[in-house]
Amino acid sequence: MSSSQQQPGASAPAKQQQQGPATTDSRPRDDVAYEDVTDNNFVYEFGGPIGAASMIVGFPLLMAYQFLCVYDNNGHFLLPDSLGDFLPWASRMAARYWEIAAPSWTGAKIYLGFTFFMVGLAYVCPGPVMYGYKLPSLNGQRLAYHCNALWSWWVAIITSLVLHFTGLFRLTQIIDNLGPIMSVAMLWSFVLASIVYGITVVRGKKHRASGNVIYDFFMGVCLNPRVGTLDLKLFTELRIPWPVLFFISLSCALKQYEQLGYVTPESAFMVLAHWLYSNACNKGEECVITSWDIFYELESWYLLFWNLAGVPFSYCYTSIYLLKNGPMHFPIWWNVLCYVLLLAGYFFWDTGNSQRNRFRMYWNNTLIKRNAFPQLPMSFIHDAKFLQTRHGNKLLIDGWYAYARKPHYTADLVMALTWGLIAGFGSFFPYFYLTFFLIVLVHRVGRDDARCARKYGADWEEYMRVVPWKFVPYIY
Known part of the structure; x- marks a missing residue:
């Protein structure tokens, strides 16, 4: 048999048996194998330079188009009358986007103000020091x-509510200025990616570079x-995307309350869904350190x-x-089904x-216990079975x-499905x-399997023989 099956504390080597949960300021053992982040077997991904260039141009255009469809056209597709009308139609779309979503000082103050507020909290808030x-x-x-x-997450929530209810900054301004905020966010991502790329090149610290500037900018160096x-990659992974998503949904719900005098069960669902996701990411930050994104992926444009x-x-399109288009007037059983599926998916995902x-x-040897809400049963497996690799x-x-090899992905997709079903x-x-x-x-699993x-x-x-299924046992 090419790999041996062992259990922590049972048949592990004596040196491994001595390890135990670390305190928040202890350094981990030195006998754990190096994590391979060099990966000298370079291969082009995402279609190489042409694919990278297409996505650098295409993704912002896709977001702009979808914003017009959802925000400006109540969720309906905007299409030219004919193929010959495409260029005039595209010109009208660009003009309309600039009219309602051009970058503005208000959008910059909201987005960059929140960003740098979170940066400040990252330096001053208390929390354990962990090692990767x-x-x-x-x-x-x-x-x-x-x-x-x-801590940063909860300080941000409390601060935002205080600002809203005191009238200093009404959270409904987020949805009122969503287009300009989104444009600022896209521009800021280009600026930050350029800064990271430029400084890395100047310092001569490139990793896994192809030599093609466009591809390396896209994939990162x-x-x-x-x-x-402040670790920029961990910060941008957790403290901006999911909290901003939550505040967009909260802003939509508060705007609905202003318009209708109440919040519909569907809008409340999206606030709950995005709160659960953001809260889970932030309460489990110490777990993310060993994730693929942090130890392997390069900080890149994408x-x-x-x-x-x-x-x-x-x-945020559902919100x-x-x-x-609300209120939706769905039957009670439909909303109950969506809530049950969401909570079940969340349980398995978390x-x-x-x-x-x-x-x-x-x-x-970096396991710690944190009193973060909610702490779910079955979150840690004592004496877990594993396959020991010769790599270490x-x-x-x-x-x-x-x-399954990726059951958390399956649960993630179930939650994603409920974000659609509720609408x-x-x-x-x-x-x-x-x-x-x-x-x-699916693409990430393929990359992970190959690596x-x-x-x-x-x-x-x-x-793969022991755990043959990727997402769903006996199906896929």
């Missing part, structure tokens, strides 16, 4: 992460950009664009659609992510991961998130 994997690119050094996103104690602009301003990441933290890493085959079937745009996310996850096959060899083949 040993990185070959840093000669085995472990980077420290100040995990205070949870900087692995661990930092400003003092990560910055989607974290700073794409996620909050294209995953905008419900505001523009516990699945927790099982996987806390398993890594346990063996990295351990592959979890217990809990939800005994049934009914009158428009495609509430299902854009589900459609886009499905494509992203792990190169990294683990026969051990990965054994792992």
Whole structure:
């Protein structure tokens, strides 16, 4: 057998048996294997330079088009009358977008004000200091992460509510200025990506670079950009996209209250859904340190664009659609079904992510206990079964991961489905998130399988034999 099956504390080597949960200021053991972030087997992804250039141009145009459809046309497609009318139609669309969504000082003050407020909180809020994997690119050094996103999240919520109810800043201004805010966010992602790319090139610290400027700008060349104690990649992964998405949905609900005198169950659903997602990301920040995005992905245009602009301003279509077309008058059983599916999906998603990441933290000797709401049962597997690889890493085959290799993705897609179902079937745009996310996850699983096959060899083949299903047992 190419890999051995072991359990923490049972048949592990003696040195491993001595490890235990670390305190918040303890450094992890040094006997954990290096995490391979160099990956010398370079291959073009996303269609190479042509694909990268197409997405750098295409994604902002797609977001602008969808904004006009959802915000300005009540969720209905805007199409030219004929193929010959395409250029005049595109010109009219561009003029209309500039009319209602051109960058403005108000949009800049709202978006950049929130961004730098969160940056300030990242430096001053309390939270444990955690350590990531040993990185070959840093000669085995472990980077420290100040995990205070949870405090920042709650301070941001309380501050925003105080500003709203005192009238200093009404949260409804977010939806009233959504177009300009989105345009500022897109421009800011280009500016920040250019700064990161430029500084990295000047310093001669490029990672996994192809030599093609457009492709390298798209994929990134900087692995661990930092400003003092602030890790830019972890910050932009958690503290901007999901909180901004939540505040957009909250703004829609408050605007609906101003218009109708109440908030519909559907709009309340989206506030709950986006609160759960954002809260989970921030309360589990220490778990994200060992995720693919943080230890392997480079800080790139595509990560910055989607974290700073794409996620909050294209995953919010359901909330905008419900505001523009509500109240929906669905039967009670339909709304109950959506709420039940959402909460069930959330349970498996939250516990699945927790099982996987806390398993890594346990063996990295960085596992801590945090009193963050909500703490769900089955979030940590004691004496978890795993496959030991010759590379040194351990592959979890217990809990939800005994049934599929990516069960947290499946639960994530269930939640994404409910974000569409709660709006009914009158428009495609509430299902854009589900459609886009499905494509992203299938592509990501393919990338992950290819990288792990190169990294683990026969051990990965054994792992796929033990856990053959990717998303759903006996189906896919």
